[in-house]
Amino acid sequence: MPILKSAKKALRQTKRRTAANKAKIKLLKEEIKKFKKRGNLDLLPKIYSMVDKMVKVHIFHKNKGKRLKSQLAIFAKAKAAKEKQKEKKQHS
Template identity: 45%
Template sequence: MANHKSALKRIRQNKKRALHNKYYAKTMRNAVRKFRALTDKDEAIKLYPTMQKMLDKLAKVHIIHKNKAANLKSSLALHMNRL
C-alpha cells in the first residue's frame, strides 16, 4: 500500500481518470459499430464528419493512439464509399 499522502491522491486520480477514459473509449466503439451497421449512404455521409471529430479528439487526449484513429477513419471512409 502507498505510504505517502501524494501517492494516495495519485491512486484516487488514476481511478477517476481510468473510469473517464473507459467511458469515452466505449462510446467511441459503440459509435463505430453503429456507423458500420449503416446501409444508407446519405446517413453515413452526414454522420462521417462527427465520427472524424470524435476520433481526432480521443487521439488528441491519448485515449486512443493517433494511428488507431487514422486507421478507423480510413476504414470508415471505405465503408461509406462502398455503400
C-alpha cells in the same frame, strides 16, 4: 497499496481518468456500430471528430486514430458504391 500521500492522490486520479476514458471509448464504439449497421454517412463527421478529440487528449495513439478513420472511410466508400449500384439496377 500506496503509502505516500501523493501516491494515494495519483491512484485516485488514475481511477477517475480511466473510468472517463473507458466511457468515451465505449461511446465511440457504439457510434461506430450504429454507423456500420445503418450505413448513414451523416454520422461519419461526428465519429471523425470523436476520434480526433481522443487522439488530442492521448486516449488513442495518433496512428490508431488514423487507422480507425481510414477503415471507416473504406467502409463508407464501399457502402456508397453498393447503394449506387443498387440504384442503377432499379433504373434499368
